[in-house]
Amino acid sequence: MASDEKPVCRGDWHPRDSSRSVPSRLIVRDGQVRAIADDGAELASAVFSKLDISPRVGSIPRRIEFADGTLFETTDNTAIDALQSANGGGRAGFIHGLERFHPRLLAFVAAVFLLSGLVYRYALPVLVEVAVAVTPPVVPRLMSLSTLETLDRTVLGETKLDDAKRKAISDGFARIAANSARGPSAYTLNFREGGAIGPNAFALPDGTLIITDELVGLSDGDTEMLVGVLAHEIGHVELEHSLRQIYRAAGMAGLIMLIAGDVGDSVEDLLVQGGGLLALSYSRDAEAAADRHSVELMQKAGYDPTAIARFFEIIENKLGDTSATNILSTHPGTPGRRKAILDYEAELRGKPAGN
Ligand SMILES: [Zn+2]
Secondary structure (H helix, E strand, O other), X not given: OOOOOEEEEEEEEEOOOOOOOEEEEEEEEOOEEEEEEOOOOEEEEEOHHHOEEOOOOOOOOEEEEOOOOOEEEEOOHHHHHHHHHHOOOHHHHHHHHHHHHHHHHHHHHHHHHHHHHHHHHHHHHHXXXXXXXHOOOHHHXXXXXXXXXXXXXXXXXXXXXXXXXHHHHHHHHHHHHHOOOOOHHHOEEEEEEOHHHOOOEEXXXXXXXXXXXXXXXXXXXXXXXXXXHHHHHHHHHHOOHHHHHHHHHHHHHHHHHHHHXXXXXXXXXXXXXXHHHHHOOOOHHHHHHHHHHHHHHHHHOOOOOOHHHHHHHHHHXXXXXXXXXXXXXXXXXXXXXXXXXXXXXXXHHHOOOOO
């Protein structure tokens, strides 16, 4: 063995266009890669750059093709990798492999994400609208019933407001409900002690509204302001915000299931338990739309259209933006909302009568 001879590995050499196989070894000598038979005869040789080496794919044997068309085949992947990197071919081989094998996987992953993105962006909103449109009234009624039952069992308590106070709020509520698009029979107002949810008012999708004693307590006797808040909640019902939220969450869960094959417990809980309705907070756009609805409805009922703006003033002053269990957590985005309400009212006033 010459001093500059480097063994590479053992394998089988095949003559060109022949299935005959000659047990042999691959070596590097004098700058050439050579296939040497066990009897010492040289079967083929070439400089490294003239070799065509098949990429590494699992444990499939590597094929090294010489310029004369003969083949050396070996299962010693590691030796071939070492030969390639010793000749500066490791990097090329890596890129070669990447080009040949990863694009399919990358393209598949990209396609899944693109498809999900398209479904989320274009199909989901349409599906949500369709689902809202075809939902029979019994569905929101059942959802609402089970939600109120759950809340009564867990957080809400019996109201401690006196009859006079309740009557004043109920009368105001009847006035705006009478002016609502769905009419007075579509809405019922319930008084409860808020417990863990504190000062709050919310609407269930079937038009069941709940106002807590704590919120009434915050109002300092400003009943008109409370009616403004209830008008905002009627807005959420008429614009079907909570149904949309539920369907969007269900659609998202479906997408997550498609991609990950599983949904987290919390998403599942959200979908199967009515109580999850409360965990859904509305988007900023939905809140702004409900605010404008309050302005319009209060104006129709002959109240101060901007009464709900006083409510935002109070929660800014009395509660701050930090409490996690107050109305802010289900009604996010107060900064700027008060101004938007006043602007909208001014805009309505500025319009010619009849518009
Ligand atoms: Zn709201």
